[in-house]
Amino acid sequence: MPFPVTRTIAPKPIPSDVGNTFGAYFTDHMFVMDYTEGRGWHNHRIGPFGPIPVHPSCSAIQYGQSIFDGYKAYRCDDGIIRLFRPKAHLERINRSTARLCMPAIEPDTVLDAMVQLVGLDRDWVPHQPGKALYVRETMIGTEGFMAVRPAKTYTFMIFLSPVGNYYAEGADPVKILVSDKHVRAARGGIGAAKAAANYSASLLATEEAKALGHTQVLWLDSVERRYLEEVGTMNVMLKVGDEIVTPPLTDSILPGVTRLTALHLLREWGLKVSERQIAIDDVLAGIEDESIEEIWGLGTAAVVSPIGELTYRGRSRVVGGGKIGPTTAKLYDAITKLHTQAGNDPYGWRVDVL
Numbered sequence: 364m365p366f367p368v369t370r371t372i373a374p375k376p377i378p379s380d381v382g383n384t385f386g387a388y389f390t391d392h393m394f395v396m397d398y399t400e401g402r403g404w405h406n407h408r409i410g411p412f413g414p415i416p417v418h419p420s421c422s423a424i425q426y427g428q429s430i431f432d433g434y435k436a437y438r439c440d441d442g443i444i445r446l447f448r449p450k451a452h453l454e455r456i457n458r459s460t461a462r463l464c465m466p467a468i469e470p471d472t473v474l475d476a477m478v479q480l481v482g483l484d485r486d487w488v489p490h491q492p493g494k495a496l497y498v499r500e501t502m503i504g505t506e507g508f509m510a511v512r513p514a515k516t517y518t519f520m521i522f523l524s525p526v527g528n529y530y531a532e533g534a535d536p537v538k539i540l541v542s543d544k545h546v547r548a549a550r551g552g553i554g555a556a557k558a559a560a561n562y563s564a565s566l567l568a569t570e571e572a573k574a575l576g577h578t579q580v581l582w583l584d585s586v587e588r589r590y591l592e593e594v595g596t597m598n599v600m601l602k603v604g605d606e607i608v609t610p611p612l613t614d615s616i617l618p619g620v621t622r623l624t625a626l627h628l629l630r631e632w633g634l635k636v637s638e639r640q641i642a643i644d645d646v647l648a649g650i651e652d653e654s655i656e657e658i659w660g661l662g663t664a665a666v667v668s669p670i671g672e673l674t675y676r677g678r679s680r681v682v683g684g685g686k687i688g689p690t691t692a693k694l695y696d697a698i699t700k701l702h703t704q705a706g707n708d709p710y711g712w713r714v715d716v717l
């Protein structure tokens with residue numbers, strides 16, 4: 364659909380190397396559209412990136428009616444910029460909005476806006492391997508009122524950030540603290556939505572873990588504090604003997620697109636893959652008897668992140684000798700090739716920008 368594009372009159376210098384940063388820079392333009400009950404989405408536009416005015420009593424600020432999503436655009440080795448699985452992320456946005464009583468977006472219109480926006484800011488897509496342009500979509504309730512009910516007006520935005528490694532460790536194994544004090548998301552709550560509130564819920568435990576020298580937190584279920592849910596802002600997988608195990612999706616786990624991609628590949632490779640609950644006691648016992656040699660996290664930001672050490676109730680255990688294991692490495696390699704290797708799109712997951 365055609366909509367107005369206003370180019371910035373003050374383009375910023377493009378950082379020559381985004382290094383080990385994530386989310387430190389923003390490109391020159393953003394896409395915005397507004398929603399009013401009874402009228403639907405309107406006022407679609409691309410304009411200069413910058414602050415937006417919000418009512419101090421809008422539902423996003425007061426009651427947390429705020430969701431987001433994110434994925435990456437890659438500069439492939441044939442020079443073409445491609446979005447990776449944008450359609451899966453657009454579907455997830457509409458599951459998030461439904462959970463928070465927010466309006467659905469129209470996926471084709473938004474995909475078109477993404478392609479136009481990334482095309483406009485194409486020079487910001489990093490050239491270095493392992494780096495990419497992160498595409499962030501956000502929806503906020505904008506109506507100013509003071510009652511706990513869904514807003515009648517919303518704004519949806521897309522903006523872009525050139526990114527490097529999410530973790531300073533890069534692809535090196537990270538140290539994880541198992542949290543049995545705090546939970547990320549409650550059963551019956553909004554954990555399966557990419558709601559801003561889930562991330563505020565995670566901050567204290569993560570800060571406490573970092574203060575103790577860990578990179579991230581491994582979240583257990585909210586009822587028994589026993590079953591693995593996620594690790595930091597990633598889904599989690601383990602190699603238990605010759606079986607790959609990942610927790611089944613529940614209403615407290617974010618259904619990751621990278622998890623979906625990995626499950627697809629692992630099954631295609633003929634490996635035994637189970638989506639089943641796994642208790643922390645079994646994980647610790649498995650690390651000790653070496654039946655668990657690999658644990659890894661999966662997410663857009665870090666792609667595949669090996670876990671080298673788990674600390675639970677004051678005791679640390681090294682996983683797989685603290686090194687990246689063969690399944691983790693193979694997955695990392697296969698997924699990054701799907702991101703950037705020319706001609707390697709067997710499942711039709713990529714969308715060309717230009």
Ligand SMILES: Cc1ncc(COP(=O)(O)O)c(C=O)c1O
Pocket residue numbers: 433593595596597598617618619620621622661662663664
């Ligand atoms: C809580 C949480 N879990 C899992 C993921 C991984 O999801 P995806 O692979 O779609 O990036 C993310 C990142 O988006 C996340 O924030």
